[in-house]
Amino acid sequence: MSVKLSAFVWDGCAAAGMKITSVAIMARLADFSNDEGVCWPSVATIARQIGAGPSTVRTALGKLEQDGWISRTARRKGNRNGSNLYQINVKKLRDAAMFHLSESDTSNPDTSKSDASESDRSKSDASKFDPSENSAKAGFHPPESGGDPSVTSKHDPSDKKTLCQAPAEPDPEVVLTDSAKRVLTHLNQVTGSRYQVGKTSLENIRARLGEEFTTNELILTVDYLNAKWSGDLKMAEYLRPATMFQPTKFPGYLSGAQKWAEAGRPKCVNGKWVKAGSEVIGGDNVDVTERDAAYRRFIGSGNPLKKPSQLELTVKAEASKAGVRGMRADFAVSRWNSIWKDCAGRVSGGKAA
Missing domain, CATH: 1.10.10.10 (Winged helix-like DNA-binding domain superfamily/Winged helix DNA-binding domain)
Structure with missing residues (x-):
């Protein structure tokens, strides 16, 4: 210091x-x-x-x-x-x-003279009345205790003061371990695991925290990898501290987790991230809102669009040829969805709209 x-x-x-x-x-x-x-x-x-x-x-x-x-x-x-x-x-x-x-020194006036004169006045004033002399003349001699003459002690026991020590700062190692335990507890909760608090489980977590990654960043990474791997029987085996927090992989996992959080924490379906309002069909992301609205327009129960998309026009043509309007409702919807999927692949070059 x-x-x-x-x-x-x-x-x-x-x-x-x-x-x-x-x-x-x-x-x-x-x-x-x-x-x-x-x-x-x-x-x-x-x-x-x-x-x-x-x-x-x-x-x-x-x-x-x-x-x-x-x-x-x-x-x-x-x-x-x-x-x-x-x-x-x-x-x-x-x-x-x-x-x-230097600025503060020059801003203070010299008060030594006035202080000296004040001191002189105090001495002259004090000389006018000397308590010890007056007390002696009056014949009054109070006991040292200031009260009961039978008390001769010069010290008041109540004057003893208890020293208050400042609380010691927490041990950084203890703080680090407590944070690691919090991350491990969260991992067990979201993955349904039962990892015990011990060196093996906490080692990589403590190491990442020691590298100044925050507890919240580790917890976010747990949520991300759980969302990504839990639906895959093979990858679910790697939802463990030794893998999720290994030094060479964790920065990449965290980067992916932050992007995942910015995207609204979408679900992972068949290895694809799917936002709300969309579903994965055959590995392609299809906007079901657009598809279902187009079907309602096709059967006459929805408001027509002035400029429908090329995908909608293509699907309508295919559905008309297939006689979708004459089918029973549940078959018609299923057939429409199938045609939409096929046409989406052709219109976008194999990728669903």
């Missing part, structure tokens, strides 16, 4: 116009640094200690680097990313502190 740099932070950063979150981050970096301004705390540690989110800390660190207060160097531990190495710009920090300290 560098006391010197910590003092520079509090004297100079806020006065230089730095936002309070950035000031807090600079203070933590200074606490972790040597006097040369070198340290390597993780984003998760900084976020926990200042009560901010990891994304907020990353954004603030980027701004501090952009403004020249710090520089960052990426580190690696074997195949894993380690926490960044931070170098505080000691010269800029010291200059900011000295500048604002």
